[in-house]
Each structure stands twice: as C-alpha cells, then as structure tokens.
Amino acid sequence: xxxxxxxxxxxxxxxxxxxxxxxxxxxxxxxxxxxxxxxxxxxxxxxxxxxxxxxxxxxxxxxxxxxxxxxxxxxxxxxxxxxxxxxxxxxxxxxxxxxxxxxxxxxxxxxxxxxxxxxxxxxxxxxxxxxxxxxxxxxxxxxxxxxxxxxxxxxxxxxxxxxxxxxxxxxxxxxxxxxxxxxxxxxxxxxxxxxxxxxxxxxxxxxxxxxxxxxxxxxxxxxxxxxxxxxxxxxxxxxxxxxxxxxxxxx
Ligand SMILES: [Ca+2]
Numbered sequence: 508x509x510x511x512x513x514x515x516x517x518x519x520x521x522x523x524x525x526x527x528x529x530x531x532x533x534x535x536x537x538x539x540x541x542x543x544x545x546x547x548x549x550x551x552x553x554x555x556x557x558x559x560x561x562x563x564x565x566x567x568x569x570x571x572x573x574x575x576x577x578x579x580x581x582x583x584x585x586x587x588x589x590x591x592x593x594x595x596x597x598x599x600x601x602x603x604x605x606x607x608x609x610x611x612x613x614x615x616x617x618x619x620x621x622x623x624x625x626x627x628x629x630x631x632x633x634x635x636x637x638x639x640x641x642x643x644x645x646x647x648x649x650x651x652x653x654x655x656x657x658x659x660x661x662x663x664x665x666x667x668x669x670x671x672x673x674x675x676x677x678x679x680x681x682x683x684x685x686x687x688x689x690x691x692x693x694x695x696x697x698x699x700x701x702x703x704x705x706x707x708x709x710x711x712x713x714x715x716x717x718x719x720x721x722x723x724x725x726x727x728x729x730x731x732x733x734x735x736x737x738x739x740x741x742x743x744x745x746x747x748x749x750x751x752x753x754x755x756x757x758x
Contacts, residue, residue: 595693605757641753
C-alpha cells in the first residue's frame, strides 16, 4: 500500500502549492482533491509507472486505495478547501441604514509578526480610523500608508461590518493578504494566514449562503514591513472567485 500512495501524496502536495502561490492555478487546487475523493480508479491508478501488483487489483481494492489517498490528502493539507461548505449565519435582525464600507480601528505596535501579536496590540492603545471603502486594497508602494492607517509599517487593523450576498448558494471565498489575516464571515473563518508574506492568496474556502442578505464580517489584519495589501474575492462554487465590489460592504 505504501508505495502506490507516494505519487498520490506528491500530486496532492503539488496542487496545494499551486493553489497558494498562483492565482491562475486556483481551480486546480480545488479540482485535484475532488478527483481523489471519487471512490473509483482515479488518475493515479492509470499512471504508466504502476506495478504489476497494481494491475491485478480489483475495482474494490482500487476504490479503497482512493479513499486512503483522499484521507492522506486531507490529513496533509488544509482541510478547509476540501470539507463540506461552511454554513454562514446571516445577521439577525438584518441591519438597515448601513453606511458604505467597513469600520476599522488601528493599533500601531513597535512590532507585529503574528496574529497573536496583532490581537495583543489591540488590547492597548487603539485609534479609530476612517472607514475602509471595502476590501480591495492593492499592494502598496514602499512607504505608502496602508488601508486608511497613518503608517506604512507595523500596523494592526480590527475591521468590522457586514458583507452582502445577493443570492443564496455555495460560494468560494478567498483573500489576498500582505501580511497576516484572520477573517470571519457569518460566524465562520473564511480566510486565514498567520505570518508575513507578499500579496498572496489564502486557502480558498467553500461556504453555503442560506439566503440573500447581510452577513456579519470581522477581520483582524496586520502589516509588518515593506508593502501591504488586502483583497476579498468570492464567486459561485466551481468558478474563479471575483473581486468583491465595494458596494457589497456596509457598517
Ligand atoms: Ca508586508
């Protein structure tokens, strides 16, 4: 069993890495594990380098092996992208008279390298900032202030408000973030990266939107040094997520 699993594991790891580092390959990251989860001989079994022993395996054994492979994939990677859609809880009651954009409070610590440090910074001196227009802040130039903050580096943002989905259904959500992010929509974590990185994607998450309307949004974000960005994307499951328009946010 061990040897045939190895190419599969490599396959899984390859697709995961593509998903993280390349926006173009995003669909590959989602499609790959779905193939592996199908309980039938998958693409791994049809590889030219399979052994004689594999060739005489029954369909049942092959199916079992696919399940084992799927388990290995899920165990070795972020399970978020492959699990059943996370069900979002709409705001109840639905807010009315919202102002455009999102509210934000900033902390300006002497250093911030992780979400834990960012959370901690918010316990001390915090300043209300001008509202964000949405979640579509492209990578800054060096030295340019980030979001609506008064500084370019070592900034923590506590972002609050609502995001609107115009139709029920299953959506895929991801973010591009530089640096760290912990984003919660409708009570579910829909984007997380705990560390520093250039402007890159979070693992995509599938969510179930039970009805059209406003969903509470809460995001902890931080920027340590150099450039910074923050974008949210969403789209119907199976399609490439699109930039979330500013009009989808309120506070
Ligand atoms: Ca940065």
